Amino acid sequence: MYCETTFDNYAFRSLGLGERILPKTDITLCDQIILIGSGIIWNLYFCIIALTLGFISAIIIAIIRNNNYPILTRVTNIYVFIFRGSPLFIQFFCAYEIFVLLPKIGLDINLLFTTITLQTSWLTKAWLGALIVLFLNTTAYSSEIFYGALKSIPKHDIEAADAFGLSNYIRYKKIIIPTMLRNSWSSYTNEAIFLFHATTLVFFSSFPAWGQSGDALYYANYFADKTFNPFIPYPIIAAYFIFITLILIIIFKAINVYFNRHLPKERKRSINFLTNMIR
Amino acid sequence: MFEYCSEPGILATFDWFSCYLTNGKHLLFYKSFALIILLLLITAPLAIFLGLIAAVGIKSKNFLLRIISKTYANIVRGIPDIIFFLFIPITIDQVIEFTRHKIKCQDIIGSVWQGNDFIVCNIAKLPLNSDPQWIHDLYGFSLAILSFTLVYGAFAANTFYGAINSVPQSQIDTGKSFGMNRRQIYFSIIFPQMWRYALPGLSNLWMLLIKSTPLLFLLGIQDIVFWARELGGSKTSIFQYPHSDWRVWYFIALLVFYLLLTKISENIIKRISNKLYIPI
Amino acid sequence: MKKIILSMFVLAMLILPVSADTIRMGTEGAYPPYNFINDNGEIDGFERDLGDELCERAKLDCEWVQNDWDSIIPNLLSGNYDTIIAGMSITDERDEVIDFTQDYLPPDPSSYITLSSGNKAAYIGVVAAQTSTIQASYIAESGAILVEFATPDETISALRNGEVDAVMADKAFLSPIVAESNDELKFIGKDVFIGGGVGMGIRESDNSLKDTFNAVITSMKSDGSLNALIDKWDISEGRY
Numbered sequence: 001m002y003c004e005t006t007f008d009n010y011a012f013r014s015l016g017l018g019e020r021i022l023p024k025t026d027i028t029l030c031d032q033i034i035l036i037g038s039g040i041i042w043n044l045y046f047c048i049i050a051l052t053l054g055f056i057s058a059i060i061i062a063i064i065r066n067n068n069y070p071i072l073t074r075v076t077n078i079y080v081f082i083f084r085g086s087p088l089f090i091q092f093f094c095a096y097e098i099f100v101l102l103p104k105i106g107l108d109i110n111l112l113f114t115t116i117t118l119q120t121s122w123l124t125k126a127w128l129g130a131l132i133v134l135f136l137n138t139t140a141y142s143s144e145i146f147y148g149a150l151k152s153i154p155k156h157d158i159e160a161a162d163a164f165g166l167s168n169y170i171r172y173k174k175i176i177i178p179t180m181l182r183n184s185w186s187s188y189t190n191e192a193i194f195l196f197h198a199t200t201l202v203f204f205s206s207f208p209a210w211g212q213s214g215d216a217l218y219y220a221n222y223f224a225d226k227t228f229n230p231f232i233p234y235p236i237i238a239a240y241f242i243f244i245t246l247i248l249i250i251i252f253k254a255i256n257v258y259f260n261r262h263l264p265k266e267r268k269r270s271i272n273f274l275t276n277m278i279r
Numbered sequence: 280m281f282e283y284c285s286e287p288g289i290l291a292t293f294d295w296f297s298c299y300l301t302n303g304k305h306l307l308f309y310k311s312f313a314l315i316i317l318l319l320l321i322t323a324p325l326a327i328f329l330g331l332i333a334a335v336g337i338k339s340k341n342f343l344l345r346i347i348s349k350t351y352a353n354i355v356r357g358i359p360d361i362i363f364f365l366f367i368p369i370t371i372d373q374v375i376e377f378t379r380h381k382i383k384c385q386d387i388i389g390s391v392w393q394g395n396d397f398i399v400c401n402i403a404k405l406p407l408n409s410d411p412q413w414i415h416d417l418y419g420f421s422l423a424i425l426s427f428t429l430v431y432g433a434f435a436a437n438t439f440y441g442a443i444n445s446v447p448q449s450q451i452d453t454g455k456s457f458g459m460n461r462r463q464i465y466f467s468i469i470f471p472q473m474w475r476y477a478l479p480g481l482s483n484l485w486m487l488l489i490k491s492t493p494l495l496f497l498l499g500i501q502d503i504v505f506w507a508r509e510l511g512g513s514k515t516s517i518f519q520y521p522h523s524d525w526r527v528w529y530f531i532a533l534l535v536f537y538l539l540l541t542k543i544s545e546n547i548i549k550r551i552s553n554k555l556y557i558p559i
Numbered sequence: 560m561k562k563i564i565l566s567m568f569v570l571a572m573l574i575l576p577v578s579a580d581t582i583r584m585g586t587e588g589a590y591p592p593y594n595f596i597n598d599n600g601e602i603d604g605f606e607r608d609l610g611d612e613l614c615e616r617a618k619l620d621c622e623w624v625q626n627d628w629d630s631i632i633p634n635l636l637s638g639n640y641d642t643i644i645a646g647m648s649i650t651d652e653r654d655e656v657i658d659f660t661q662d663y664l665p666p667d668p669s670s671y672i673t674l675s676s677g678n679k680a681a682y683i684g685v686v687a688a689q690t691s692t693i694q695a696s697y698i699a700e701s702g703a704i705l706v707e708f709a710t711p712d713e714t715i716s717a718l719r720n721g722e723v724d725a726v727m728a729d730k731a732f733l734s735p736i737v738a739e740s741n742d743e744l745k746f747i748g749k750d751v752f753i754g755g756g757v758g759m760g761i762r763e764s765d766n767s768l769k770d771t772f773n774a775v776i777t778s779m780k781s782d783g784s785l786n787a788l789i790d791k792w793d794i795s796e797g798r799y
Contacts, residue, residue: 021699024652085541086534087490089504094534097527100720124722197359204361204497208687208717211704217361221629224365225691228395228633228656234366242357272441303599369637376638395656396764397637404638409581412622499626499634509589509596512712515735517591519598524716 003030014038016213024226032223036237039216040244045127046199046215050134051192057135058142059177065143066150076143083140088133088198092205095133099123126207134202138195145191149184150176182259186271189252193245216240287519299520308506312536315492315503318424323485325428330435335465337440348436355433363430364494368422372405379403416500423498431488438480443469445476475555482548489540493533507533581620582768583640584610588625589710590732592792593646596625605792606644609663612784616775629690629709632657635760641768642761646729648693648754658763660772662756663785665797669694670730671748672737677724682748684724687714693753694727718744731794 009019011034023031061076083091102120122128153176161171181188200217203209209218216237223233253271260268283290284298299305336348355363380391380399391399401407406414446469454464496504511526586606588596597603602623614621624640635643635657648666649659673681683703688694690707698705706723708714714726715736726733730750737744761769779785780799789795 024696025655081542082534082538086537087493089493090530090533090537093504093530094527097530100716100722101527121721124720193356197361200359200361208706208708208713208722210685210706212699212707217359220362221365225629225633228636230366230369230633234362238358238362238366241359241362242354245357303601304596307600369633373637393764395636396762398762398764399638408583408641409620412624415624499630501625508710512589512710513715515591515739517595517735521739524712524719526716 006030035219039219042215043199047196054138057139061143062146080140096206130202145187149180311503322427326431329432333436334439352436367426442473442477446472585640586645649758657760659758662758664757666756668750671725673725681724687723
């Protein structure tokens with residue numbers, strides 16, 4: 001099969017591996033499917049890391065916002081307002097311009113056994129700079145979702161925990177956070193889909209593509225430019241996104257079943273993400 | 280703008296900025312803000328209308344109608360909106376021109392696709408080549424509105440679908456027992472009640488719509504992002520007002536504009552929902 | 560008799576649309592001195608002057624349209640405008656897709672610039688260029704690491720901020736930038752001739768329009784007015 005050579009050449013092109021020169025003439029369907037698929041690696045990378053880190057920090061911020069700390073609550077409220085109140089597209093632009101203006105220095109971090117030099121110039125690269133923006137963005141939205149769920153936890157649930165004499169830590173771990181997650185999982189599923197889709201903006205806003213390594217949309221756009229036919233690459237990338245979105249939904253549904261495992265059948269919640277949108 | 284602006288090179292800082300910020304290019308920049316507001320005000324009702332139709336379609340008894348509405352409402356959820364915006368306008372444009380070509384130029388045989396070219400006869404073009412530029416701009420803007428409506432109509436369809444389902448079944452049953460037909464049930468029971476349930480979702484959608492307006496720039500429309508990039512880029516002395524790279528300031532200005540827009544919207548929505556006693 | 564009338568009618572149909580039609584001229588508006596949007600928000604530059612003169616000589620009614628570089632060819636093909644006049648070098652790759660008129664600028668070198676503190680061999684390091692330009696494909700094949708930006712201005716910013724080691728673009732675009740940089744930027748390496756001169760891009764099916772513009776470009780070349788324009792904007796080293 002001739003697709004195999006294309007696969008060898010371009011399957012990991014988005015990571016800078018394989019053939020360096022992108023196909024220019026005689027572009028086949030194979031080229032398009034494989035290169036766009038190769039770009040998906042970046043979309044998955046941004047989505048998975050931003051979502052994982054954002055999930056943890058969103059819970060922390062939601063708890064901070066739910067308790068009235070004097071300064072901390074205020075600061076987190078302003079942060080959430082800025083990231084929820086402006087388009088991600090503009091956030092990318094601003095962040096890139098600010099990262100670029102930072103002084104170019106290396107920061108040595110001593111990890112006892114080895115020293116890591118952090119370069120501020122990494123911030124202007126998509127893999128770190130865009131990841132930070134996506135992380136901050138999803139944290140803001142998710143914390144809003146979780147904060148809403150925290151506020152609506154019935155008081156008597158928490159009072160019951162107090163009556164058992166549970167410590168603050170155990171109370172959060174065993175009662176408050178699980179309830180919060182269960183109640184907000186539909187909205188959070190939606191947030192995950194939004195974030196995954198938002199990863200396509202990275203190379204379309206400000207972050208430049210290095211060595212022609214970009215995400216799926218970068219390659220789809222490349223082919224649309226080269227072949228002057230948008231009716232092939234864009235449906236291909238759309239198919240990829242539908243497929244991965246479906247997998248995402250399946251995973252989140254499975255987690256939802258896990259959250260509801262202790263409940264009697266009639267109280268189990270099913271995910272209804274299409275009508276539950278907080279963005 | 281001001282009379283003393285004829286020689287910007289010799290002006291003091293304040294005067295220089297007063298001239299710079301009021302030159303023709305900046306006036307176009309300010310106008311493009313109005314374009315965003317206009318887009319929002321036109322798209323929102325259209326998307327609500329389309330969403331309503333699709334939601335009723337999903338509930339329809341007609342199999343075909345149900346499948347079409349369901350596919351439409353769900354497929355948008357699976358694809359990033361940016362891909363739609365790169366794809367829909369050109370598709371709509373070609374479909375319209377192709378149809379006009381088939382109707383108006385029946386005598387021309389041969390495909391409209393010649394190699395890489397998409398050629399329709401001159402009178403089938405939309406807008407016509409001889410039309411003034413503002414008609415071309417209007418056409419481009421209409422395509423943008425159509426694209427936004429298609430994407431956000433699907434979101435609205437899901438919101439309305441959920442809202443229709445939230446209307447208590449007992450009320451619908453009561454309507455049935457009064458001998459109402461489907462149409463009457465929709466217009467006198469479901470639609471009036473549905474809004475209360477739909478409002479939280481719709482206000483979220485409005486926020487989503489606001490925050491997707493920078494994508495206009497991808498549709499080849501000279502919007503605020505286009506002008507911010509254009510104005511902020513460094514300028515050599517070929518321009519009247521040379522300066523270094525100021526893009527960061529322009530983008531921060533856009534950020535502030537959007538923060539204001541969402542904040543104002545949020546307050547208005549709060550006021551409406553307070554009036555309707557809807558907790559958001 | 561009938562045949563003569565008919566053939567005259569056909570002839571008239573063939574000629575009339577060209578002279579009566581509006582020709583839409585697509586340009587990028589971000590590449591001074593070739594084309595840029597001036598402080599009044601109008602398209603300006605060498606190509607504006609040239610295009611207006613060409614249209615006047617060809618008795619065409621011309622309308623200017625701004626379009627971003629990366630979609631400038633697709634939008635020509637789909638008929639949003641009729642010509643591209645945007646400093647586009649004539650290359651085989653592009654010629655397969657669209658047609659070019661004869662060149663209105665002789666082949667002009669592309670150059671590398673870097674910071675004055677930069678390495679002389681910076682052009683084999685990380686080099687910035689605008690997306691889908693001849694320079695971008697040249698860098699991709701030269702072995703250097705290509706970094707693409709949507710507008711030419713962003714490439715210069717990236718160099719100033721230390722993002723990249725060098726920038727490659729048309730020399731006429733880089734010269735004023737280097738001259739006004741207070742010795743911050745400098746040319747390095749040898750000039751490279753990549754494209755085959757700059758021409759107007761026209762749809763392959765639009766032969767009559769191509770002939771019209773070819774004729775007026777020839778007339779501007781022969782009476783020296785094209786050279787005068789090149790002098791005015793200091794846009795090329797070569798002359799016709």
